[in-house]
Amino acid sequence: MFTRLLKYNVFNGSKMELMEYIEKFSKVNIVSGNPEVLYNGLKDNLLLTSFTASRSVIIPDGVGTLLASKMVKVPIKEKIAGIEIMEEVIKKCSMENKPIYLLGAKQEILEGCKENLKRKYPKINIAGSHNGYFDLENCEDIVCDIKKSNAYALFVAMGAPKQDIFIARNMDILPCRVYMGVGGSFDVLAGKTKRAPKWMIELGLEWLYRVCKEPYRIKRLSSIPKFLLKVAEYNKK
Numbered sequence: 495m496f497t498r499l500l501k502y503n504v505f506n507g508s509k510m511e512l513m514e515y516i517e518k519f520s521k522v523n524i525v526s527g528n529p530e531v532l533y534n535g536l537k538d539n540l541l542l543t544s545f546t547a548s549r550s551v552i553i554p555d556g557v558g559t560l561l562a563s564k565m566v567k568v569p570i571k572e573k574i575a576g577i578e579i580m581e582e583v584i585k586k587c588s589m590e591n592k593p594i595y596l597l598g599a600k601q602e603i604l605e606g607c608k609e610n611l612k613r614k615y616p617k618i619n620i621a622g623s624h625n626g627y628f629d630l631e632n633c634e635d636i637v638c639d640i641k642k643s644n645a646y647a648l649f650v651a652m653g654a655p656k657q658d659i660f661i662a663r664n665m666d667i668l669p670c671r672v673y674m675g676v677g678g679s680f681d682v683l684a685g686k687t688k689r690a691p692k693w694m695i696e697l698g699l700e701w702l703y704r705v706c707k708e709p710y711r712i713k714r715l716s717s718i719p720k721f722l723l724k725v726a727e728y729n730k731k
């Protein structure tokens with residue numbers, strides 16, 4: 495059910511299998527394993543420890559990760575987008591009346607995201623939220639607010655690596671069961687940005703769509719070849 499990529503075990507099953515798999519954990523960090531996130535982990539011990547911990551599940555979120563799995567000859571069958579898992583978890587929380595906490599994005603985006611989620615899932619209990627513009631070194635008040643909310647799932651949308659650092663540092667002291675760094679997902683849920691059209695997603699071209707819409711992203715694509723190179727080097731050994 496996993497493909498080994500460098501130091502990572504990347505989930506190699508379907509979306510529904512993943513939803514079943516995460517049920518087993520008393521606490522789980524769902525890591526959207528695109529090459530950028532995984533490459534960040536190779537350069538930072540805190541992140542590496544967090545991503546490789548037994549309570550983390552790395553999902554293959556990106557064509558670069560799928561390509562790497564082909565290079566090691568244990569191809570991953572299905573790309574799993576973080577935002578789709580976020581929606582599945584939210585749907586489940588809404589049906590089972592489990593509270594969620596939303597952390598990240600700009601205040602107006604966060605408000606729009608909450609409004610749209612409430613419209614889509616009228617029963618959802620958003621027990622708390624905070625925008626993503628704060629000092630990671632000085633955020634005890636936010637950690638306290640999440641604790642008080644008793645949220646079952648915590649979604650952190652502050653981009654990589656900030657969201658991953660927040661989760662790595664605070665997962666131990668927080669009572670939530672599901673933790674997930676979700677990048678720009680609040681922007682999508684708020685209706686500010688759109689995901690690529692289905693045909694582009696199916697062809698593995700979501701990255702191209704995002705670069706066309708937000709050209710500054712082009713720099714970030716450099717982690718794809720860097721990550722693939724590491725995989726290739728490791729494979730040669």
Ligand code: UDP
Binds near residue numbers: 628656677680
């Ligand atoms: N963001 C944030 N705090 C920061 C920097 C960014 O909350 O200090 C938010 C930003 O407003 C956006 C998201 O994090 O909503 C960034 O998502 P990005 O598109 O970079 O993530 P990706 O989906 O590419 O991982």
